[in-house]
Amino acid sequence: MINRRGFLAGAAGTVGLAGLAGATGCQRTPVSGGGDQGSLTWWDHSPNLQEANKAVWAEYEKAGGLKVEYQYHQTAKLGQALQLAKQSNQLPDVHTNVGLELPLPQLIKDGWFQPLELDEATKAKLGKDSLIDGIHVFDGKPYSFAIQNPRQYHAANWFNHELIVKAGLDPAAPPQTFDDFREACRTIAKAVPDTYGVILNLGMGERIATQVNHLAVGAGFEGINGVEFATGEFAFNSEPYLQVMEFLLSLQTDKLLFPGSSQQDDQTARVRWATGTIGYFFDGPWCPGSTRKDAAPFFDKLDVGPMLVPDSSKEVVNYQGPMGGTFFISGQSDKAAEASKVLSLVAGDPYQVAIADGMAQPPRDMELVKQSAANEPYKRLVEWYADTCYLAPSAALKNPATAKVAEEAKPVKPNLAAIIQGMFSGDVPDVKKALTTMSDQLAKERDAAIKKVSAAGTKVSADDYAFPQWKPRQDFTTDLY
Numbered sequence: 001m002i003n004r005r006g007f008l009a010g011a012a013g014t015v016g017l018a019g020l021a022g023a024t025g026c027q028r029t030p031v032s033g034g035g036d037q038g039s040l041t042w043w044d045h046s047p048n049l050q051e052a053n054k055a056v057w058a059e060y061e062k063a064g065g066l067k068v069e070y071q072y073h074q075t076a077k078l079g080q081a082l083q084l085a086k087q088s089n090q091l092p093d094v095h096t097n098v099g100l101e102l103p104l105p106q107l108i109k110d111g112w113f114q115p116l117e118l119d120e121a122t123k124a125k126l127g128k129d130s131l132i133d134g135i136h137v138f139d140g141k142p143y144s145f146a147i148q149n150p151r152q153y154h155a156a157n158w159f160n161h162e163l164i165v166k167a168g169l170d171p172a173a174p175p176q177t178f179d180d181f182r183e184a185c186r187t188i189a190k191a192v193p194d195t196y197g198v199i200l201n202l203g204m205g206e207r208i209a210t211q212v213n214h215l216a217v218g219a220g221f222e223g224i225n226g227v228e229f230a231t232g233e234f235a236f237n238s239e240p241y242l243q244v245m246e247f248l249l250s251l252q253t254d255k256l257l258f259p260g261s262s263q264q265d266d267q268t269a270r271v272r273w274a275t276g277t278i279g280y281f282f283d284g285p286w287c288p289g290s291t292r293k294d295a296a297p298f299f300d301k302l303d304v305g306p307m308l309v310p311d312s313s314k315e316v317v318n319y320q321g322p323m324g325g326t327f328f329i330s331g332q333s334d335k336a337a338e339a340s341k342v343l344s345l346v347a348g349d350p351y352q353v354a355i356a357d358g359m360a361q362p363p364r365d366m367e368l369v370k371q372s373a374a375n376e377p378y379k380r381l382v383e384w385y386a387d388t389c390y391l392a393p394s395a396a397l398k399n400p401a402t403a404k405v406a407e408e409a410k411p412v413k414p415n416l417a418a419i420i421q422g423m424f425s426g427d428v429p430d431v432k433k434a435l436t437t438m439s440d441q442l443a444k445e446r447d448a449a450i451k452k453v454s455a456a457g458t459k460v461s462a463d464d465y466a467f468p469q470w471k472p473r474q475d476f477t478t479d480l481y
Contacts, residue, residue: 040066040338041092043082044327045075045099048289052354053346060342066335068342075099076204076265086112086332093333094343096326099206103406104324108138111331115141117340125347129322130364134396134403136325144325147346148361151389153218153318154284155211156381157181157305163279164303167191174305178247181280181308185256188279197256198280199273200248202424204265205417211282212420215244217318218309222472224319224392226416226439232395232465234439234446236416237432243310245431249423262424267294274298285385288378289359304377306384316384317473319392323364393467393476401453401460408449412441 057068079099130146175181185197219240226236251257273281274295355363356372395402422428
């Protein structure tokens, strides 16, 4: 075990770690981004939505639409593939924005996306919560829409049911706290030869950063993505974040972590976990759907526990703002009208049921999960989400002009992902100092962006990011803005 003083003074690890994941590649050889004039090209990163998408494409093609040419790209590699495609003017007509890192307003400003053409019937079907100004709609034009529910967290404690039983642990009583989890990992390693307690996807910076953000909320951080609700201030250096970082590093220090974790993105870590020699894997609700695709023999062995908390004084909780869009029309596409037709079909109820069947992030209507073909662990996790996850306040809802601030603010480096990875490699010896510096730089960038857009006539201020009326474990509904 490591103590807090040693952690804050110099968190050093033993596993070497490269920088942010960024290798190119995809599951299949990509087609030319634009396709031919008789086809519509589509790239995404979600195997869980493939069956739902195929049904939509078939309906679209049956109605006289173009043939859809599809390419699946692994999550950690999609961003780089899109960057290369944009440079060569070969972006697909429709794609997701995972891995592009920049805020949506900046991506729109840089020409990545163009508006959707949605009729009034489709807009009515989606509802106001899926078409929000400053989140999905910019300058009065919709660029995407929400298809899934924000009530979720991405650090659920998935585990190998068979291995847990073999180690003498009770799968019906998974670990709840950091200490419980470490003890369970030790038990597995001692009871079953050549096994490890846990594997992490440390090679995928964006994903591990999201998991830290969610774990920090469970540890008591009253905010989202490092920003406090009440004050609107950046506080990545707060106690909950430090507790989470210390806990994660202890898994390596105590030799409970699979040694190759530093090189793992989410897919490779999940497949390695599915070989049967590792107990636990932190992942989102899509875990069973992705496992069924990439490691089918393991599908019936996976089980799930709730997100961990530091100690028994804390209860699992998470807050998420309105769900962002999933699919976008490329700014390079000359088939916006056709792309809009097929995306309009995604707004329908049959697609919502198919989301649950595929065990992706929960659909907008989480009640549909109960009647879906999803497995029991997925359904159980979604029930936990309904009980423990709440709607967070959103600066974009309070003042859509904050989108202009996001457009102007420059990215801060190292970001949270790089600091986490550097903590494990030993390249970031003083974690609290690094998180403090990052928080200060983020605040300065936001202030500078506010000043710039205000000078141009936009009415926006730092107060737009503060919600003093926020209360824990309550939805922040529209009437509170």
